[in-house]
Amino acid sequence: MFNRIMGKLSGRSGDSLYVTTGGVEWDISVPTRSLALFGPLGGQVEVFVWLQHWDEGMRLFGFPTEAERGLFLDLTKVEGIGPKQALKILSGISPQDLKLALDAGDLAALKRIPGVGPKLGQKMVLALKGKLVDVDGSGGDGLPASPWEDLVSALADMGFDRRAAEKAVRSKAAALAPGSGKEGEAELFRQALLELSSGGAQ
Template structure:
C-alpha cells in the first residue's frame, strides 16, 4: 500500500493538491490548514498518504507528516466520523491543538471546529482520550531510546495497532531471534509479518 508520494507540486484547489510523478498527476485531498504548507508550484514535495477505496469511489488523502496521518486514522475510528468529516476536523483545528484538546477532554475547544456539535465532541473525547497513536507534544512521553525497528513499529501503528503493544511485540520477536542466534535486522519482513499475526491474535 502507498506510504507516501514524492513528486513535483503542480497546483492546489480549496481541498486538494496536485503532485506529478513520472508523468502521472495525482489529486490528493489534504486538510485546508496544511494545503499552503506543501510548498510552491514546481517544488519537490513529499506527502504521506492514505487510500480510501470503495466500490463507487477512490480517493487519496494526504498529510504533511506521519503523525498527522495517524491523527486522521484515529478520528475515523470514532463512530459517525468518516474520512471526509475527519479531513474537515483537521481543516478546522491545527493538529497539535486538536491532540491537546482530545487529551485534555476539552469539549468546548472541539466544538469550535465548524460542523462539530457537543455530542460529536463528547464521542471524540470518549473514544480517543489517552488513545492517540501519533501525538506531537501533548504530554505523552516518547520512548527515551528509539528502537532499531522504528519503521516496523510505525507501520503497525499506521495499521491501527496500539503503539506500546506494537513496540513490545516487535522487540519480543527480535529478542527471540537473537536468542536463537539470528540477526533480527536481517529479518525485518519476517518480524513485520509475525508481529501482525501476534497482535491480531491477542
C-alpha cells in the first residue's frame, strides 16, 4: 500500500518523525538512532515506510533506506519480536553492526541491545545468521549517506576517522535550525570539527 513518503520534515518527538506532504502531516515511528539522518527541520526528506494494521488501529514505521526497512521486516519474523520490539532493536544498534553480530553469533553484542536477553539473542542468531543481505548503504557504518555527506567527506579528507566524522555531524545536525542554508552548513561543519578536534565522537 505504501512504499515511501516524500515531503517536508516538520517535526520530531521521541521516536516519531513528522513529515508533511500534500497538506497531510504523517506521524512516522523511526529508530531513534536514525532521527538525525533525516536532516534539519524544514528540509525535504524521503522515508521508506511500512504500515502495521491491527484491530485497534494503525502505525506507520519509517526508515532512511530500503535496506534498513528490509532488516526491520526480517526481525519481525523472529519468534518473540514484533514491530515495536524490532524498532527498539534498530534504535540500539546500527544495521551493519547488527548483521555482523548475527553472522558471527556474537551473543554478547546482541545482549547489549536494550530489550535483548540471552534467549532472544539466541533466537535471532538461529533465525537470521547468514541470511541477511548487505545492509551497508554507506560503505562504513551501516548507515545511509546522510544529507551532510559532503561535510563528512571533507572532515575525512582532513584526516579524521570517517565513522567518527559521521557521528559528529549527525549529532550536531539534529539541532540545526530549519532553513539555515549554507550558513547552517558552515556552522554544522565548525561544530563537528570542534568536537572531533577535542576528541569527541569516538
